[in-house]
Amino acid sequence: MPTVTYKGKTYEVDEDGFLQDPEVWDENFAHYVKDSEGISELTDEHWKVINYLQDYYKKNGIAPMVRIMTKVTGFKLKKIYELFPSGPGKGACKMAGLAKPTGCV
Amino acid sequence: MADRITDIGPPKYDEMWPQYIKDNYGKWKYHEILEPGVLKHVTEDGFELFTVRCGGTRLMTTLHLEDICKIADQYCDGCFRFTTRNNIEFMVTDTEKLEALKKALDDNGNLPKGGTGACVTNIVHTQGWVHCHTPAIDASGPVKAVMDDLFEYWNSHKLPAQVRISLACCLNMCGAVHCSDIAILGVHRKPPVIEHSHLDKICEIPTAIASCPTAAIKPAKVDDYKSVQVNAERCMFCGNCYTMCPSMPLADAEGDGIALWVGGKVSNSRTMPMFSKLAVPYIPNEPPRWDTTVKTIRTILEAYANGANRYERMGEWINRIGWERFFEVTELEFTEHHIDDYRLAVTTWRNSTQFKF
Numbered sequence: 001m002p003t004v005t006y007k008g009k010t011y012e013v014d015e016d017g018f019l020q021d022p023e024v025w026d027e028n029f030a031h032y033v034k035d036s037e038g039i040s041e042l043t044d045e046h047w048k049v050i051n052y053l054q055d056y057y058k059k060n061g062i063a064p065m066v067r068i069m070t071k072v073t074g075f076k077l078k079k080i081y082e083l084f085p086s087g088p089g090k091g092a093c094k095m096a097g098l099a100k101p102t103g104c105v
Numbered sequence: 106m107a108d109r110i111t112d113i114g115p116p117k118y119d120e121m122w123p124q125y126i127k128d129n130y131g132k133w134k135y136h137e138i139l140e141p142g143v144l145k146h147v148t149e150d151g152f153e154l155f156t157v158r159c160g161g162t163r164l165m166t167t168l169h170l171e172d173i174c175k176i177a178d179q180y181c182d183g184c185f186r187f188t189t190r191n192n193i194e195f196m197v198t199d200t201e202k203l204e205a206l207k208k209a210l211d212d213n214g215n216l217p218k219g220g221t222g223a224c225v226t227n228i229v230h231t232q233g234w235v236h237c238h239t240p241a242i243d244a245s246g247p248v249k250a251v252m253d254d255l256f257e258y259w260n261s262h263k264l265p266a267q268v269r270i271s272l273a274c275c276l277n278m279c280g281a282v283h284c285s286d287i288a289i290l291g292v293h294r295k296p297p298v299i300e301h302s303h304l305d306k307i308c309e310i311p312t313a314i315a316s317c318p319t320a321a322i323k324p325a326k327v328d329d330y331k332s333v334q335v336n337a338e339r340c341m342f343c344g345n346c347y348t349m350c351p352s353m354p355l356a357d358a359e360g361d362g363i364a365l366w367v368g369g370k371v372s373n374s375r376t377m378p379m380f381s382k383l384a385v386p387y388i389p390n391e392p393p394r395w396d397t398t399v400k401t402i403r404t405i406l407e408a409y410a411n412g413a414n415r416y417e418r419m420g421e422w423i424n425r426i427g428w429e430r431f432f433e434v435t436e437l438e439f440t441e442h443h444i445d446d447y448r449l450a451v452t453t454w455r456n457s458t459q460f461k462f
Binding site for chain 1: 106277302306307308309310311312348349350351
């Protein structure tokens with residue numbers, strides 16, 4: 001498995017850059033991902049989404065459906081894409097340290 | 106995100122039509138099949154269009170595409186099209202060009218004419234070992250082996266009706282296996298192997314549990330790891346859980362193989378569309394030529410060709426003679442695997458005394 005080192009900390013990731021162990025996640029990792037996702041700065045709105053994803057994942061063991069995420073955060077899908085250009089899966093979930101989305105994506 | 110272009114969709118469908126298609130759009134009066142692989146369409150005004158259909162391998166290189174483009178440039182004003190079964194069609198407007206085009210295709214050698222009328226046309230198939238991560242069999246390999254064997258039916262019209270063969274390398278059934286005259290389907294025969302040590306880290310356990318059609322998966326603590334348990338007695342090896350959870354692989358060289366299904370169709374002509382039904386539950390994987398599969402498909406096809414009436418599709422033939430007679434004439438073995446045991450199974454059993462000995 002490849003690893004990435006950012007600001008002195010090493011993370012184990014897969015070939016798509018998803019964190020291998022959600023428990024290792026810290027804010028530093030989100031900052032690392034933002035560079036490869038084309039985001040210049042993490043705003044409060046970014047953190048609102050990231051924190052919500054983390055909370056939901058801890059509570060339910062799955063990533064929320066898009067409709068649930070948009071309903072709770074109040075951000076329409078269009079807004080989510082403005083915040084995370086790669087979208088809620090490849091962008092936001094990766095940044096929040098969640099497991100890589102599966103299925104016929 | 107600078108200069109990013111998005112949401113422009115595909116080019117408009119008529120953008121690449123040759124002028125004579127644009128001119129005659131919606132005016133077609135009738136068509137006929139001149140010979141295997143060659144069609145003629147005629148408009149109300151008497152305009153004639155000739156189409157030559159060639160087999161495509163579906164998985165093709167840019168060099169092969171370049172070949173196709175060259176022929177299209179030379180004979181067809183730079184236009185050609187792909188069919189819904191991944192064949193290639195070249196179109197010309199006069200018989201002189203038609204003869205030249207046919208000769209060019211014969212000379213090319215990689216573009217066999219055929220696939221029209223009561224034939225075995227191209228096999229709709231999937232990714233197999235070329236690109237997918239859930240297959241039980243290969244796609245391109247068996248397709249090549251089967252089409253090699255049935256080539257005589259590709260460029261002839263000697264069957265009672267068209268026979269659609271499809272292949273899917275797992276029972277996600279990408280493509281048309283569930284509704285084809287003959288279907289080749291990749292199946293597993295062993296439950297998934299569970300990688301407990303990292304399952305919880307890269308899988309969403311609730312998703313894996315919910316993916317099981319027979320509820321064989323339940324959450325479990327194994328060696329202090331949060332993981333899942335699979336009840337092998339309930340598992341029917343569909344592989345859905347592996348699709349959702351990378352820590353539950355089930356591909357197995359000895360376990361995996363091919364199931365053959367027959368009698369499906371999508372058209373509404375004469376009878377309703379039908380699902381294909383199980384004919385052979387398991388044939389081992391035999392790369393690179395899949396001999397047993399190829400032989401069994403030929404057996405089924407020949408029994409159909411000998412037994413069916415004109416215009417009768419595979420499913421219609423079987424429904425007419427009855428399934429017990431189908432197994433008799435094809436000499437396929439009927440086993441307990443053929444008897445449906447999933448939820449609505451009871452509707453597939455025989456509630457009648459009508460039966461042939």
